[in-house]
Amino acid sequence: MAGHEIGDAPVDSDALASPSGPSFSFELYPPRSAAAEEALEVALAELVASGPEFISVTYGANGSTRGVSLGLLRHLVQNTTVAPMAHFTAVGSSFAEASQLVREFLDAGVTRFLALRGDPPDGVSEADLVLGDFGSASELVQLIHGVQAEREPFVTHPMPGFPGGTRLRSGRKVTIAVAAFPNGHPRSRSRSQDLDTLVAKEAAGANLAITQLFFEPDVYLDFVDAARSAGVTMPILPGIMPVLSEKRLHRILELTGEAMPQRLLRDLRASDDQAAVGVAHAAQLAREILAGGAPGIHLYTFNRSDAPLAVLREVGLLAPLEISA
Numbered sequence: 001m002a003g004h005e006i007g008d009a010p011v012d013s014d015a016l017a018s019p020s021g022p023s024f025s026f027e028l029y030p031p032r033s034a035a036a037e038e039a040l041e042v043a044l045a046e047l048v049a050s051g052p053e054f055i056s057v058t059y060g061a062n063g064s065t066r067g068v069s070l071g072l073l074r075h076l077v078q079n080t081t082v083a084p085m086a087h088f089t090a091v092g093s094s095f096a097e098a099s100q101l102v103r104e105f106l107d108a109g110v111t112r113f114l115a116l117r118g119d120p121p122d123g124v125s126e127a128d129l130v131l132g133d134f135g136s137a138s139e140l141v142q143l144i145h146g147v148q149a150e151r152e153p154f155v156t157h158p159m160p161g162f163p164g165g166t167r168l169r170s171g172r173k174v175t176i177a178v179a180a181f182p183n184g185h186p187r188s189r190s191r192s193q194d195l196d197t198l199v200a201k202e203a204a205g206a207n208l209a210i211t212q213l214f215f216e217p218d219v220y221l222d223f224v225d226a227a228r229s230a231g232v233t234m235p236i237l238p239g240i241m242p243v244l245s246e247k248r249l250h251r252i253l254e255l256t257g258e259a260m261p262q263r264l265l266r267d268l269r270a271s272d273d274q275a276a277v278g279v280a281h282a283a284q285l286a287r288e289i290l291a292g293g294a295p296g297i298h299l300y301t302f303n304r305s306d307a308p309l310a311v312l313r314e315v316g317l318l319a320p321l322e323i324s325a
């Protein structure tokens with residue numbers, strides 16, 4: 001994105017700073033039916049009440065859920081005190097289309113973004129994928145900062161003691177997160193390439209990384225160590241999903257291409273309560289990576305509240321449920 005200077009762009013360097021300890025956040029996806037919308041309304045109220053750092057909302061390939069995603073983001077802005085984070089994908093978008101969408105998000109009060117290259121739409125192979133004007137998430141990061149800088153290059157503030165005097169300050173801070181891949185990106189040739197890409201995303205202006213799924217604590221902790229050695233300084237927030245059934249585990253692996261976590265698979269198969277096993281596994285994973293220095297946890301919710309909130313209670317980030325006599 002030549003022509004956009006990002007060195008002075010307003011960024012939220014304290015994106016996960018919390019004096020009370022590790023943060024937690026959630027991911028939702030736009031409901032696709034009236035019944036799903038009704039169920040999400042109940043789950044969302046419970047998730048919001050838990051006090052997350054932010055709630056991210058996914059965005060379908062080629063903008064397929066644009067209106068519903070934006071509506072959910074607006075609901076969070078207008079009816080809750082939780083910061084919304086908009087997923088923003090580059091695949092298939094022109095510079096003009098992407099710029100307009102960033103303006104829509106900003107107009108809605110959204111100042112947190114997750115910038116993603118994006119996956120091919122259903123039925124489109126990687127070989128046939130049309131990238132549009134963006135070849136990488138780094139270019140999208142630069143675009144978001146550029147649009148924000150054009151909209152709010154500065155605001156004026158009175159100077160105490162100097163009647164009529166003003167000083168300039170940057171506009172609203174913007175958090176721009178990017179994806180990180182502890183187990184390696186499916187199209188990456190090596191760990192080195194993954195780390196170089198993450199360094200480039202931070203150099204473009206990203207100030208937070210959120211990982212894709214992993215199932216063992218050392219995978220995350222080793223990746224963070226390698227990223228720090230490569231020069232990445234931004235927080236790397238681990239993404240965790242409570243896997244509540246063997247069927248769901250297989251589906252997740254189909255979508256992500258991750259290797260089968262054999263211990264989790266064995267435990268799921270041996271239990272009559274697979275949901276409880278999934279919650280316990282996610283909670284143990286969270287405990288170990290938080291002990292290893294993770295700044296918080298980002299929970300993939302599948303648009304339900306019971307499992308992610310149970311994980312937070314087991315980890316100690318939420319108070320236990322009170323059981324009435």
